[in-house]
Amino acid sequence: MGIRADRHHHATPGSGRPVPAPGPAGPADGRPVRRGPRDWLADFTCFVLAVAIGLTGLDVLRDQPGLPAGVAVADQVAGALACAAVWVRRRYPLGFAVATAVVAVVAQTAGGAAVVALFTLAVHRPFRQVAWVSAGSLATAPLTFWLYPEPGLDQVAAVVFAAVLIAATVGWGMYVRSRRQLLLSLRERARRAEAEAELRAAQAQRLAREAIAREMHDVLAHRLTLLSVHAGALEFRPDAPTAEIARAAGVIRDSAHDALQDLRAIIGVLRTGDDSDAARPQPTLDALTDLLDEARGGGTPLTLDRRLAAGADVPPALGRTVYRVVQECLTNARKHAPGAPVTVTLTGGPGAGLSVDVANAAPAGPVPPVPGSGQGLIGLTERATLAGGRLAHGPRPGGGFRVTAWLPWAP
Numbered sequence: 001m002g003i004r005a006d007r008h009h010h011a012t013p014g015s016g017r018p019v020p021a022p023g024p025a026g027p028a029d030g031r032p033v034r035r036g037p038r039d040w041l042a043d044f045t046c047f048v049l050a051v052a053i054g055l056t057g058l059d060v061l062r063d064q065p066g067l068p069a070g071v072a073v074a075d076q077v078a079g080a081l082a083c084a085a086v087w088v089r090r091r092y093p094l095g096f097a098v099a100t101a102v103v104a105v106v107a108q109t110a111g112g113a114a115v116v117a118l119f120t121l122a123v124h125r126p127f128r129q130v131a132w133v134s135a136g137s138l139a140t141a142p143l144t145f146w147l148y149p150e151p152g153l154d155q156v157a158a159v160v161f162a163a164v165l166i167a168a169t170v171g172w173g174m175y176v177r178s179r180r181q182l183l184l185s186l187r188e189r190a191r192r193a194e195a196e197a198e199l200r201a202a203q204a205q206r207l208a209r210e211a212i213a214r215e216m217h218d219v220l221a222h223r224l225t226l227l228s229v230h231a232g233a234l235e236f237r238p239d240a241p242t243a244e245i246a247r248a249a250g251v252i253r254d255s256a257h258d259a260l261q262d263l264r265a266i267i268g269v270l271r272t273g274d275d276s277d278a279a280r281p282q283p284t285l286d287a288l289t290d291l292l293d294e295a296r297g298g299g300t301p302l303t304l305d306r307r308l309a310a311g312a313d314v315p316p317a318l319g320r321t322v323y324r325v326v327q328e329c330l331t332n333a334r335k336h337a338p339g340a341p342v343t344v345t346l347t348g349g350p351g352a353g354l355s356v357d358v359a360n361a362a363p364a365g366p367v368p369p370v371p372g373s374g375q376g377l378i379g380l381t382e383r384a385t386l387a388g389g390r391l392a393h394g395p396r397p398g399g400g401f402r403v404t405a406w407l408p409w410a411p
Contacts, residue, residue, distance in 0.1 A: 039090075043086065043087060043089075043090075046086050046089070046116045046120075047083060047086045047087065049112060049115075049116060050082070050083045050086050050112035050113040050115070050116045051083050051112060052112065053111055053112025053115060054079045054082070054083055054108075054109040054110060054111060054112040054113065055109070056111075074107075075106075075107045075108055075109055075110075076109050078103050078106075078107035078109065078110055079107050079108070079109025079110045079111075079112075079113070080109070082099075082100050082103055082104070082107070082109075082110035082113035082114070083110075083112065083113050085099070085100070085113065086113060086116055086117075089116065089117060089120045090120070090124070093117075093120050093121045093123075093124040093125050094121060094125055094129055094133075096117045096120065096121075097114075097117040097118055097120065097121040097133045098133060098136075099117075100113045100114040100116075100117040101114055101117070101118070101133055101136055101137045101140070104137075105140045105143055114137070115165070115169055118130075118133065118134065118137065118166065118169050118170065118173070119169050119170075119172065119173045120173070121133055121173070122169070122170045122172070122173025122174050122176075122177060123173045123176050123177050123180075124177070127174065130170055130173070130174070134166050134167075134170055137162075137166055138159075138162065138163055138166055141158070141159050141162040141163075142159055224255070224259055225331045225334055225335055227251075227252050227255040227256055227259070228335075231248075231252055251297065251298055282316070282320055283319075283320060283323045283324075284314075284316050284319040284320055284323065285314045285318075285319030285320075285322055285323060286319070287323060288319075288322070288323055288326060291323065291326065291327055291330070292304055292326075292330075292344070295330050295334070295342070298334065299338070299339060300330065300333065300334060300338075300339070300340075300341075300342055301339075301340075301341040301342070302330075302341070302342050302343075302344065303341070303342070303343045303344070304344050304346075305343065305344065305345040305346070306345075306346045307345070307346065307347045308346055308347065308348060308349060308354070309348070309349025309350060312349050312350050314354070314409070315409070315410070317387070318354060318387070318407055318408075318409060321383060321384070321387050321389075321407055322346070322354065322356055322407065324380070324383060325356050325358070325380055325383075325384070325391070325403070325405050326344055326356065326358060328376045328377070328379070328380050329342075329344075329358035329360075329403050330342065330358075331376065332376060332377070332401070333358075333360040333401070335367075336363070336367060336401070337360050337361065337362060337363040337367065337400065337401070338363065338367060339363065339364060340360050340361040340362060340363050340364065340400065341360065341361050342358065342359070342360040342361075343357075343358070343359050343360075344356075344357070344358050345357040345358075348409060349409065350409050350410065350411040351409065351410075351411035352409065353389070353406050353407060353408050353409050354406070354407045354409045355404070355405070355406050355407075356403075356404070356405040356406075356407070357402070357403075357404050358402070358403045358404075359396060359400060359401070359402040359403075360400050360401055360402075361399065361400040362398075362399030362400045377393055377403070380393075380403070380405070384405050384406075384407060387407050387408070388407070388408045389405060389406050389407035389408055390405070390406055391403070391404070391405040391406075392404050392405075
């Protein structure tokens, strides 16, 4: 190591004087690393420490009788170059440590640079590299003490001191390395947690938008379809009797009024930010009678076949799903088969589930086109799946359309 265990060598990392930890390790390919103010301060401190320890090696050189002047000058030049190399320790930790370990064997003034190099290697490189360099330094320590013996100093004690110094330097460097890795791990965790939080927020916003769109569709599509169908009838039958025209106009007015009321209720929920079921208008199975009466009043022949278990209360969530299924089916029947008879069948009970069957006959003649998004049945399938049930739909063999759904009903 090139550091003697005498009274001159007290300023070492193992003796209690702190050695500032170098900055982040540079790339392994030797590319320059951008230093910050803290890195410059750490490098300057390490340079001063290397110089201070190296100067104590001059006392060892003076204590060597008969040492040629050229050897002393070469020792000092080698020590100066080793100390100057401290400024590139971040770019080449392994090369710097190996070079200073070799130079410190024969150059006493390079001992400080060797200590700083070993500490830098322990901070920036894996333990395997540190172990090899430390073992080499410890193996060459007897050669250093043999080249520069000092009267009154036992060589075994000197080697033990060198081993303790190496262990302290490596231990301190590994501690700094583990602390840095812990901080990096915590920062990565924080970054990952922030990214996951942003993803959850984006998903929550998407789900909220989907819920709003579904609510708008469920509440308004039925009303607006009724309005569109009657307006189309007035357009295609301008010669209809006055009573029929008045009746259609009344349906249009009532449907528009109800649609405005529903829209106002939904907008009120969005403004208050309360998206709970209690805040939104949530129909249940009890409201199905009003829905069917409204459809009959709009000119749809409708038959309800209700065969549910006697005395069983339908849960609100289940009733709401059934209501939405029937509502969407009536809306589609009114758009694609106006005036065709519709049959709604409800069967089931607690434990067996609740089955919904809505079927309409084929229209009697050509149907005026009614705009639509085509997402109603897709939304119904999603709603039934979320409720734990299933839904199927398709044309009937004899003409018309049929939708069947099964929903779980807890016993």
